[in-house]
Amino acid sequence: MDQAGLVKRQFGHRARLALSPAQEVILDGQAHTARAVWNLLHEWWQLLPREKRTLAAADTAIRRARREIDWMRDLPAQAAQAVLKTYFQAWKNCWERRASAPEFKARLRTPLALDVPQGRDLQVLRVHRRWGMVNIPKLGRVKFRWTKDLPVGKLAGKDRRITGARLVKDALGWHIAFRITTLEPVPAPHTGPQVGIDAGIAIPLALSDGTGFHHDPWLTEKEQAQLLDLERRAAHQKSCRNPGERTSRRLHRTYDRIAGLRAKAKRRHLDWQHQTTTTIARTYGTVVVENLGIANMVKSARGTVEQPGTKVAQKSGLNRVIHAEAWGRTTTMLAYKTTRHGGTLHRVPAPGTSQRCHACQTTTPGSRETQAKFVCKNAACGWSGNADTNAARNVLAAYRAGHAPAPAAGRCSRQTRKRAKPTTAR
Structure with a gap:
């Protein structure tokens, strides 16, 4: 409760991004960099003695790594700090018996995600009845699907504002999930x-x-038949692969189409x-x-x-x-x-x-x-x-x-x- 008769409420709103192929490649690279930072931080944490496992020590290590490793500079500094805070919070959730211990994030099994922890960096603007614009650090202005009124312009203020966002990629493409904080009457x-x-x-x-x-x-019946056909095709393509051979691009494309249909079903659900x-x-x-x-x-x-x-x-x-x-x-x-x-x-x-x-x-x-x-x-x-x-x-x-x-x-x-x-x- 922040003020008399008002209660603080936090919620999110997810919207689809409209990225060009070049922008999607850049965002994929930043998300993979964030995943690599998590894995390096996890390995560094396990090697340290218990008395040196602190948030300040981890912050110093990440700052030093960004100065010495070139590819880590592709990730915005605020996004790297968000990875650190998320990792430390994961351990706190484990100690309080709310979740399991943090683990290594594999490349193929981990969804791509990236944080923009400060809302002022987003500079959200509505440009059309159906579209808005958002600024993503080191990427520039990007269009997103406007499906809900967001606190921008005259609607924004101390009682209603965007505090950050998270970029997530699934089988249907990249999406942005805004974090919104409001003060509402009880x-x-x-x-x-x-x-x-x-x-x-x-x-x-x-x-x-x-x-x-x-x-x-x-x-629908047509989509179910298409999904069954794709699953059979994937099984056939997989059976033709020799033991130890890498997955072909054709099989990857089949897997992507299967994931797209399943993501569509989840969205409807x-x-x-x-x-x-x-x-x-x-x-x-x-x-x-x-x-x-x-x-x-x-x-x-x-x-x-x-x-x-x-x-x-x-x-x-x-x-x-x-x-x-x-x-x-x-x-x-x-x-x-x-x-x-x-x-x-x-x-x-x-x-x-x-x-x-x-x-x-x-x-x-x-x-x-x-x-x-x-x-x-x-x-x-x-x-x-x-x-x-x-x-x-x-x-x-x-x-x-x-x-x-x-x-x-x-x-x-x-x-x-x-x-x-x-x-x-x-």
């Missing part, structure tokens, strides 16, 4: 109704009031998630979801050689569907959108919500007849209906009964933190 408490949400397969999001949010396949979660946050004051352990849900059923699993192919198909729905990302969106609209988000334990009848609160074997149908086998009840709606009502009932969510476990082990933590930390 939202009034949302007076909407309470609702429980069940994330499922038959109905992606089923609500306790009977509402369901569906979506079509992310790719994100758009559906944003629209759906915004609708829920605006309509309901209290949103209750399951505290799902997705990592345990998508474990393979293959088993071991001594004890092989059963229905491995079916479980693999289910795991792919669960990954494709991205339930965790939906919950993250609901968390900040409900807060923005004055509502609240609560998590309740997930076990039993899909097997228990919400009407009589009993769990009877065989009640979940199919993925979409629930028929209570309790002779005194006999309720029947949609299985996902039944689970959503159980989720809401668990919240009203006062069940607290299970504690979240960290991903960085105690041994890793003890080995990596320098004596000067914290």
Whole structure:
């Protein structure tokens, strides 16, 4: 809270850049340089004694390296400092058990990215209804797709400004993600109704009031056929390659086309998630979801050689569907959108919500007849209906009964933190 009645809010906005081939080559080179700086910093950090692992020592090392190594000068100085701060923050997240330890960034498996940490360097300007201009250090003025009003010109000020940006490249090209900070009035408490949400397969999001949010396949039939053809072509081209031989340019182009179709599907999925979660946050004051352990849900059923699993192919198909729905990302969106609209988000334990009848609160074997149908086998009840709606009502009932969510476990082990933590930390 910065001022009376105002709250500080930070969010991002992503837009597509329109780069020329020459500009794309320059930006690719800067991103690869940033990745190399990360790897050199990681190696330097591991070699130093614990008592010398400090942010000041790392900053001095990077400044000296920029004076002595020619190719490091291709990276803007502020971007190099951003790499250092990101690396140090990664270790802090590990020590606080919020993430795993930083690792070496491989060239082919690491997405290209670059930071512009200071908003004043961007000089954002709107030049057309559909296009804007942004200044990128050591690259110049670049057009980007204008899809949202940004705090530039008369709209900018102390209460609303762009504080920086991050350039990211995916299969669809380079994009810029603006970091925006605003001061907004504290939202009034949302007076909407309470609702429980069940994330499922038959109905992606089923609500306790009977509402369901569906979506079509992310790719059209023509695009799905094209993706299947490209995957078969890639498999054939890969089989023709001799062991140890480098990947051909033709195979790389096939991989790029596959990645482009998958990126298009992900973009459509994100758009559906944003629209759906915004609708829920605006309509309901209290949103209750399951505290799902997705990592345990998508474990393979293959088993071991001594004890092989059963229905491995079916479980693999289910795991792919669960990954494709991205339930965790939906919950993250609901968390900040409900807060923005004055509502609240609560998590309740997930076990039993899909097997228990919400009407009589009993769990009877065989009640979940199919993925979409629930028929209570309790002779005194006999309720029947949609299985996902039944689970959503159980989720809401668990919240009203006062069940607290299970504690979240960290991903960085105690041994890793003890080995990596320098004596000067914290």
